[in-house]
Amino acid sequence: MTAPILRAQDVTMIFGGLTALSEVSLTLDRGQIVGLIGPNGAGKTTFFNCLTGLYTPSKGQVLLNGRQLPSDPAQVTIAGIARTFQNIRLFPNMTAVENVMVGRHARMKQGPIATIFRGPRFRKGENEARDRAKELLAFAGIGRAGDELARNLPYGDQRRLEIARALATDPQVLLLDEPTAGMNPQETEATRQLIFKIRDLGVSVVVIEHDTKFIFGLCDHVSVLVQGKLLVEGPPEVVRNDPHVIEAYLGKPPEEVQAEVQHAAELLGGHDKGVNQ
Numbered sequence: 001m002t003a004p005i006l007r008a009q010d011v012t013m014i015f016g017g018l019t020a021l022s023e024v025s026l027t028l029d030r031g032q033i034v035g036l037i038g039p040n041g042a043g044k045t046t047f048f049n050c051l052t053g054l055y056t057p058s059k060g061q062v063l064l065n066g067r068q069l070p071s072d073p074a075q076v077t078i079a080g081i082a083r084t085f086q087n088i089r090l091f092p093n094m095t096a097v098e099n100v101m102v103g104r105h106a107r108m109k110q111g112p113i114a115t116i117f118r119g120p121r122f123r124k125g126e127n128e129a130r131d132r133a134k135e136l137l138a139f140a141g142i143g144r145a146g147d148e149l150a151r152n153l154p155y156g157d158q159r160r161l162e163i164a165r166a167l168a169t170d171p172q173v174l175l176l177d178e179p180t181a182g183m184n185p186q187e188t189e190a191t192r193q194l195i196f197k198i199r200d201l202g203v204s205v206v207v208i209e210h211d212t213k214f215i216f217g218l219c220d221h222v223s224v225l226v227q228g229k230l231l232v233e234g235p236p237e238v239v240r241n242d243p244h245v246i247e248a249y250l251g252k253p254p255e256e257v258q259a260e261v262q263h264a265a266e267l268l269g270g271h272d273k274g275v276n277q
């Protein structure tokens with residue numbers, strides 16, 4: 001068995017008097033898609049921030065390929081972790097291609113002299129970055145939008161553009177924070193297929209989403225955070241039917257939920273179809 005690509009161990013994050021995360025652990029294997037769900041304020045984005053060097057955990061550690069994560073986000077990108085944000089963060093007045101090229105520059109080795117004088121080596125690097133950006137836009141399904149300003153793109157395409165830009169850094173691990181927020185069902189399904197394609201490239205993915213149906217139809221493994229603590233984790237079919245998870249979402253006590261699940265199973269002739277389908 002190969003070692004996990006990413007391992008967060010007992011990550012705790014305290015802001016003043018508020019414990020936003022308490023001893024949260026997560027293991028991401030190569031080629032795996034892991035989902036992170038939980039109610040508002042559960043600590044999901046804070047956890048991503050700990051995985052990208054934006055926050056240094058108060059306790060615990062994050063290991064990428066068995067090595068301690070750098071504490072600087074730019075170094076984390078170079079080490080192989082890329083992310084998208086809950087609120088889209090594009091350069092609105094740059095074209096789609098230029099936005100992706102910004103991601104590509106994290107990987108380029110242009111020295112300051114080459115950049116200042118814009119010599120042949122600089123131009124070669126820029127041309128390569130542009131070609132790669134176009135490839136990635138096509139991969140993300142928005143190849144036609146290369147010359148459009150980011151701010152003029154439809155919302156769903158902006159989200160895809162963010163993913164293309166993250167991929168331009170050649171990540172081993174991609175963290176997606178609510179990639180389908182605000183999308184219609186067709187865009188959501190297209191995003192699900194895009195994430196499968198990304199996984200097929202060999203990139204391991206962690207996804208935060210409120211849409212549990214999307215998560216259960218996408219992920220190999222799901223972790224549920226509630227009030228900064230890991231409530232349940234496991235395969236989607238196990239997590240989906242866990243009464244504590246249903247309680248966290250529906251606000252009902254586990255016993256009541258269990259009774260409802262039982263009742264529904266009886267009505268369906270003994271076939272438990274699950275509650276969140």
Ligand SMILES: Nc1ncnc2c1ncn2[C@@H]1O[C@H](COP(=O)(O)OP(=O)(O)OP(=O)(O)O)[C@@H](O)[C@H]1O
Pocket residue numbers: 015018020038039040041042043044045046047086
């Ligand atoms: N920089 C910060 N300083 C102080 N408190 C913070 C900071 N960042 C997050 N928090 C607090 O930590 C808790 C977890 O927030 P976080 O944004 O991680 O939750 P979330 O699960 O991503 O929520 P949502 O689903 O609404 O995005 C919240 O109580 C939030 O107010």
